[in-house]
Amino acid sequence: MNPIRRSALLALAAFALSGLAAGCGGSTSGSTGSMSVHLVDAPGDYLHVSLDVQTIEIQSGTSGWIVLGHPNKVIDLLALVNGLSEELANGASLPAGHYDQMRLVLGTDNTVTLSDGSVVALKVPSGSQSGLKFPVSFDVAAGTTKDVFIDFDAHKSIFVHEAGRSGKYLLRPVVRAVDRVVTGSISGLVTDATTHAPLAGAVVTAQQLDTTGTPVVVRTALTQADGSFQLDLLPVNASYYVVTQPVVGGTSYEAKASGPQALTAAAPLPTVNLACAAVSATGSITGAVTPAAGDADADAIVVRQRLDAGTLDVHPFVVRVTLPTEASGVETYTVDALPPATYGLVLERRTVASDGTETTAATASVDAAVLAGAPITLNFTAP
Template identity: 40%
Template sequence: MRWSGALALTAVLAACGGGGDDNGAGTGNVGGDGTLRVALTDAPACGYDHVWITIEKVSVHQSSAAAEADAGWKDLVVSPARKVDLLALTNGVLEELGSTPLPAGQYSQIRLVLASNSGTGTTTLANSIQPTGGAVTALSTPSAQQSGLKLQAHFDVASGQMADVVLDFDACKSIVKAGNSGQYILKPVIAVVPRVASGVSGYVATSMPLVSTTVSVQQDGAVVRSTTPDATGKFSIPYLGTGTYTLVVASEGHATAVVTGVTAGTTTTSINGTATAIATPVSTMADVTGTVVVSTVSGSSTVSTALTDASVYASQVLTGGPTIAMGSQAVDATAATYRFHLPVAAPVKAAYTAGGALTFAPDSAVAGKYNMQARAPGRANIDKPADIGGGSSVTVPLAYGP
């Protein structure tokens, strides 16, 4: 299978249709049949004990612009529809959705179609969440049942061969709370990755709170994939393309650990063992909060309107590099507010060498210093600094306009 273009893309709600003959739009068909196999996995979810979705089918098309009524859709039907707890699919665990024959050629679109919430009781809901310590609540999935979650992913299916696709669902970024209404909305973020043998594995200390510990591999200040460790502290991040990554360990009540120069090749790179498990210093935590708004001038007054389609990204620039991502979230669907819970203490950094010990040193110059960035469709990004080095929470408003 040959992959081209960006593999990690934000899912958008769009139309999805049934099967049919190819309409010739961007086909590149080379004749013969191959096989498509699809699996589902998940990045860590923040603040939830369970996130359930029910999958009815996966549809693919050779044109990235194909709409619901277009011919050429090929379906992998999940029968019976399968209810999956996404939070059981971290640390490299896969939910196999099945396989289907496909005409050989280039494919540019995948759609994940979910069942509808037709039941009334919490046990019969097709799509629902359970906030940590809370009750099971319906998860609103606008248009997802009929039209599907649209993913752009360019891959080839070769005659007589299998194309392996993993849909990496980021539940933490995909669920948005709607103000104080008690409702939760699914705005899915899904990465489409090839199932390859390379990856990264290792251990974090079990003395840290593992349920609130996240391990991610990053490039250029963006998370490529992430996971949570298991009860032994072991973490596994598979399906990485060949390249060099930064490993970031974030844990509640602890400083951030950063390992630079981690390479992934044709096998899994082992960072360390249990005897050298990563243990980060204890740190107080503080909040960075704010609201994303659009400000306009009306007469002598400035009017601010909540920008509810924005997302906010928190990052930290280490001395001499790199920039590390500390988290991202869609703003509240009603109030456009955001909140990050970040360590006050300095991050600790070590360089990776194959077979060598990790020697961490604190980057004291950047302790408590972060950058908040607002992103919204059709608008330039807004960046503002946030300093919690004094141990106090701060408010950082992000405003477009005057």
């Protein structure tokens, strides 16, 4: 795969693994519902990312974990794209009530297949002990079935220490769980603004702005041969911006953002088409991160660009996410094929405690004015 597209995919996207366990706090004796759980993944650039999924569990508050299912199988996450999913639990019975945490307990057969076909072990800290934990928010009503989809962004979840075949590949899951019944999707086309040709293999994201105006990537997709894409599993009663900065066949295109797309229960399937202009020359940003991430950490360089999404609607949007690599105690990153523009870069460091809980800290955004053919060096001190 094109190393530029590989970097973009490795970045953008987003690991959504949630909705796996069950606990009974707040339930009423004799009142039960049920839950089915499915696993999906965002597109990525490894050949395979295989997880040995043993058990799916859920809980409420500090109550005990309730088992939803025992899949006991190795699942290739990268096969779960373009509408495909893997069933992890089917109609598991659980007390009615509110649930706020899930976990995925893994076995030992977890691997990553690299672009050259070599297979390396994927280390999963706490995966087979306390499990991979993630917050959720589900209300299960008596006599109903909750249909949960776990959106797992495998490539944003893999951090490399000591890069290379002898390196250590660590799983730092990025997960999101949604109730499919209350979701919609945004579909459309990405094309060349001049030739109108479809752009295949372009990374497209659905983003929201939080209360501070910071962009958050909710879902990631890859355009098909005809330039089409579908961003599914988007909760309704919310608005999303569709953003892309294609790098296709060695050609980079200027980033483009749609106006806000409102998804409602009555109108959950809007369509967005984006035409992007090719650029003749690009620049790059490289740098180091100090201190280097430890085994409990995973870093990401988030690249944002202010884009016009409509009249008086200009915001910073995520156009790339690059995962640094660490070798011999030195952590570095590179963002290639950037169209000339001013970008804001942020270093995010996620740290996983021994009990499986996770915290994230981020640096302030640092501007970098990228010029054609002119590499920029920008170093970060981890927060």
